[in-house]
Amino acid sequence: MAGKFEVYQDKAGGFRFRLKAGNGEVIASSESYKSKASALKGVESVRANATAKITDLT
Numbered sequence: 001m002a003g004k005f006e007v008y009q010d011k012a013g014g015f016r017f018r019l020k021a022g023n024g025e026v027i028a029s030s031e032s033y034k035s036k037a038s039a040l041k042g043v044e045s046v047r048a049n050a051t052a053k054i055t056d057l058t
Helices: 036-048
Strands: 004-009 015-020 026-029
Touching: 004 036, 015 036
Parallel strands: none
Antiparallel strands: 004 015, 015 026
């Protein structure tokens, strides 16, 4: 099963998204956005930048 993004409304009324792996484990979660449209733009940003390089700051 492929991973998926879930967009949901949090308890404070904001919108968030989370990325779940194929096994259902949450592997990333977002900040709270004021609108659903903004949360969806956040999903698209993550999708577009998913091939970004890793920078090890340790």
